Amino acid sequence: MPDVVIGAEGLGKRYVIGHQAAAGRYVALRDVLVQGGRALWSKTRDLMRGNPIVEGDTREEFWALRDVSFEIRRGEAVGIIGRNGAGKSTLLKILSRITEPSAGRVTVRGRVASLLEVGTGFHPELTGRENVYLNGAILGMTRAEIRRKFDEIVAFAEVERFLDTPVKRYSSGMYVRLAFAVAAHLEPEILVVDEVLAVGDAAFQKKCLGKMGDVAGEGRTVLFVSHNLAAVQQLCRRGLLFSEGRLVSGGAIVDTVAGYLDAMRALSRADLSERRDRKGSRRLTFTRVAVCDRSGAEIPRVLSGQDVLIRFYYESRLEQPDSVVNVAFNVRSGQGYLLANLNSIDTGQGLLDIHRRGYFECRWPKFNLRSGTYDCALFCSIHGEVADWIQSAFVITVEDGDYYNTGKLVDRQHGDILVDHSWSAGDVPPQGSAAKGDDP
Amino acid sequence: MGASGAPDAAATSPREEPVIVLEAGRTDRHYWMDLWRYRELFLILAWRDLSVRYKQTVIGVAWAVLRPLLTMLVFTVVFGRLARLPADGSAPYALMVFAAMLPWSLFSTALGDASGSLVTNANLIGKVYFPRLIVPAAAAVTAAAEFLVGLGILVALMAYYRVAPGWNLLLLPGFTLLALLASLGPGLWLTALNVKYRDFRYVIPFIVQSGLYLSPVGFSSSVVPERWRLLYSLNPMVGVIDGFRWCILGGDSRIHGAGLALGLAVTGFFLWLGISRFRRMERSFADVM
Numbered sequence: 001m002p003d004v005v006i007g008a009e010g011l012g013k014r015y016v017i018g019h020q021a022a023a024g025r026y027v028a029l030r031d032v033l034v035q036g037g038r039a040l041w042s043k044t045r046d047l048m049r050g051n052p053i054v055e056g057d058t059r060e061e062f063w064a065l066r067d068v069s070f071e072i073r074r075g076e077a078v079g080i081i082g083r084n085g086a087g088k089s090t091l092l093k094i095l096s097r098i099t100e101p102s103a104g105r106v107t108v109r110g111r112v113a114s115l116l117e118v119g120t121g122f123h124p125e126l127t128g129r130e131n132v133y134l135n136g137a138i139l140g141m142t143r144a145e146i147r148r149k150f151d152e153i154v155a156f157a158e159v160e161r162f163l164d165t166p167v168k169r170y171s172s173g174m175y176v177r178l179a180f181a182v183a184a185h186l187e188p189e190i191l192v193v194d195e196v197l198a199v200g201d202a203a204f205q206k207k208c209l210g211k212m213g214d215v216a217g218e219g220r221t222v223l224f225v226s227h228n229l230a231a232v233q234q235l236c237r238r239g240l241l242f243s244e245g246r247l248v249s250g251g252a253i254v255d256t257v258a259g260y261l262d263a264m265r266a267l268s269r270a271d272l273s274e275r276r277d278r279k280g281s282r283r284l285t286f287t288r289v290a291v292c293d294r295s296g297a298e299i300p301r302v303l304s305g306q307d308v309l310i311r312f313y314y315e316s317r318l319e320q321p322d323s324v325v326n327v328a329f330n331v332r333s334g335q336g337y338l339l340a341n342l343n344s345i346d347t348g349q350g351l352l353d354i355h356r357r358g359y360f361e362c363r364w365p366k367f368n369l370r371s372g373t374y375d376c377a378l379f380c381s382i383h384g385e386v387a388d389w390i391q392s393a394f395v396i397t398v399e400d401g402d403y404y405n406t407g408k409l410v411d412r413q414h415g416d417i418l419v420d421h422s423w424s425a426g427d428v429p430p431q432g433s434a435a436k437g438d439d440p
Numbered sequence: 441m442g443a444s445g446a447p448d449a450a451a452t453s454p455r456e457e458p459v460i461v462l463e464a465g466r467t468d469r470h471y472w473m474d475l476w477r478y479r480e481l482f483l484i485l486a487w488r489d490l491s492v493r494y495k496q497t498v499i500g501v502a503w504a505v506l507r508p509l510l511t512m513l514v515f516t517v518v519f520g521r522l523a524r525l526p527a528d529g530s531a532p533y534a535l536m537v538f539a540a541m542l543p544w545s546l547f548s549t550a551l552g553d554a555s556g557s558l559v560t561n562a563n564l565i566g567k568v569y570f571p572r573l574i575v576p577a578a579a580a581v582t583a584a585a586e587f588l589v590g591l592g593i594l595v596a597l598m599a600y601y602r603v604a605p606g607w608n609l610l611l612l613p614g615f616t617l618l619a620l621l622a623s624l625g626p627g628l629w630l631t632a633l634n635v636k637y638r639d640f641r642y643v644i645p646f647i648v649q650s651g652l653y654l655s656p657v658g659f660s661s662s663v664v665p666e667r668w669r670l671l672y673s674l675n676p677m678v679g680v681i682d683g684f685r686w687c688i689l690g691g692d693s694r695i696h697g698a699g700l701a702l703g704l705a706v707t708g709f710f711l712w713l714g715i716s717r718f719r720r721m722e723r724s725f726a727d728v729m
Binding site: 015093094095096097098099100101102103104105106107108109110111114116117120121123125126130133134137138139140142143 | 458459460461462463464480481484485488491492495563564565566567568569570723726727
């Protein structure tokens with residue numbers, strides 16, 4: 001029993017979505033007064049007519065997490081997997097005591113450090129040195145502890161020269177490195193990490209992953225949430241799969257990831273406008289994705305080498321010509337590896353018209369993936385604000401085609417990606433004659 | 441798993457693993473202990489607020505000196521010269537106003553800063569656990585720092601008017617604490633309301649503004665007729681301001697005994713109300729932010 005460090009029994013978290021809360025994130029006193037007046041009126045009316053008075057009929061309950069039970073043992077590294085809105089973040093928030101459960105209980109043995117974002121509380125006006133102390137204290141380190149590890153933190157972040165510069169002058173890379181370095185030097189018994197590895201450059205991500213691996217190796221417990229399934233599989237041995245607030249399965253990480261990908265594939269065949277597991281302001285909502293051939297006719301599957309148009313149909317609350325739009329989609333392999341990110345900012349087409357109902361179209365000439373099913377996330381931001389973001393929004397099913405125009409099909413045995421290339425042969429002349437031969 | 445002994449286990453030795461049970465309505469148990477455990481965070485947040493304030497505004501410190509002096513000037517002219525209200529005994533009118541400005545700015549700045557503090561620190565609240573009480577308390581420290589600047593000015597003014605303080609001055613820290621406590625109660629309440637109803641922040645400056653004229657800042661409380669004195673003392677700042685004048689100006693100002701006791705009771709009531717409201721709403725802060 002002492003080896004169980006986190007034990008959850010029937011854990012649940014309920015949010016009440018009032019009708020006024022649907023419009024914005026917070027309540028205005030004015031609305032409460034108006035609503036109170038209305039409620040009073042409707043109650044009085046009900047009373048006069050002899051109808052039963054319904055309490056809270058303008059409220060809607062929503063269980064972000066429901067009836068979740070599990071145990072986590074000391075030194076385990078556990079990956080928590082699920083779509084947006086599956087309850088992962090809510091679980092982490094409960095474990096890190098940011099919010100309290102509405103039902104059930106969790107017993108936590110040992111100090112928990114939660115890393116739900118890097119650089120929580122960093123202040124742009126303060127210097128790097130000051131921010132290390134500030135952030136460390138926020139994450140629960142004592143001043144003595146920070147002082148002891150200060151040099152190590154700075155070395156890990158590689159920002160020695162800029163310690164006394166306000167962090168507002170830092171590049172985003174430096175900022176993230178410093179922030180992660182502080183977090184990486186926490187020494188809690190239980191480390192809870194949410195999606196923070198999505199930031200920073202590849203080399204630094206690798207370094208962070210290594211550092212987290214060390215933490216897990218030292219007998220400390222790590223809970224890790226990420227959409228980066230490759231990283232999850234690398235770091236964790238056990239996985240918990242969540243869907244719509246419930247714990248669906250738990251077991252070896254490989255099986256959990258496979259189960260997740262299966263569920264995602266089934267899901268992406270469903271209607272996009274029905275999907276509830278999305279994030280963003282919904283200023284624009286994707287309704288359908290159509291994979292088409294060169295002429296714009298929808299096709300059920302793509303042949304490698306074919307010119308493809310992908311149309312993302314949407315509905316928008318506002319009509320806005322020339323908006324700063326970033327439409328993007330990710331392509332993941334069957335094993336969950338991120339293969340590509342295609343977006344309108346990288347191609348320099350960041351200004352697009354938004355209609356009430358319209359579509360964005362992405363042209364992908366000479367489709368260069370081999371046969372298989374590819375899982376795609378869809379994203380759109382307008383003026384820097386996320387409008388709609390859906391994990392596993394659609395799949396692209398690919399069959400082997402004549403990519404190299406040789407009249408033969410390429411087969412998928414050798415990797416996922418096809419590269420348009422050609423070969424030729426050259427002759428290296430024998431030693432000595434080379435110099436003469438090359439002279440003009 | 442023994443949950444009942446949990447708080448003690450964590451309190452006695454940090455090396456032992458604390459066991460925490462999280463369930464609905466349970467957070468109360470380790471609250472005050474946590475408040476003590478997070479004292480370093482309190483200090484560092486207070487330091488952050490202070491250093492950021494003076495880094496952002498170049499004339500920050502100058503402003504802290506100028507503002508009370510200018511207000512003192514205006515009040516002295518309006519109430520002392522134009523309205524010809526009496527000063528306390530032989531004390532110079534300007535000094536009498538300044539002696540009241542000191543606790544009043546402490547009160548109003550602490551109230552204003554605290555009430556907005558949770559909203560401005562929303563990013564912290566949603567991402568890390570700590571007793572939320574720390575945030576408004578740390579914000580109030582900035583007000584205390586400005587108060588110290590004000591004390592410096594007071595010393596200069598007393599030297600200028602050649603007013604020597606008596607032994608009464610020794611009680612000044614007590615009244616300072618009282619001013620802070622008086623602001624903490626309503627401050628915490630307003631802070632919590634401000635999180636829930638975001639348009640509440642428009643109400644706060646109005647409350648502070650009218651409080652300035654309802655409290656005896658620009659005039660002596662002896663102006664108020666004797667039969668209304670007790671009612672007037674329901675405003676806890678009346679007792680505090682009278683106390684300040686008594687400490688600084690010496691025997692010419694009087695403390696209204698019953699009034700002070702009443703003010704203390706009101707302060708205590710608001711402190712209880714503020715803390716209990718804050719504690720109740722605190723649980724849902726992360727959910728509504």
